[in-house]
Amino acid sequence: MPEVIVYAVEGRTPEQKKMLMQKITTAVHESFGTQPDRIVVQIVEAKADNKTRGGVLYSER
Template sequence: MPEIVVHAVEGRSAEQKKNLMVKITDAVVESFGVDRDVVVVSIIETKATDKARGGIPYSERNKT
């Protein structure tokens, strides 16, 4: 059973996350030749204050 985990900063809508999960599932079905029912996709969200790139929290990035 393929299981895919996506790590992302919070802020996407439920519709955006569902769309991503459907597209990932489609790609795994096509690439691995498995049934849709065996593909598991999880989205792990992190608060922007709890994730950083280059030492700068996402909550502070792109502020002008």
């Protein structure tokens, strides 16, 4: 059972997240041959003030 975890800064709509999870499921199904109902996709969201890139908070970008 493949499991894909996506880490992202919060702010996407539920529709955007659903679309991403559906496309990842399709890609894993096509690449691995795993049945879609056996594929787990999870989005882990971080607050923009809890994540940095190059030492700069995402909330300050």
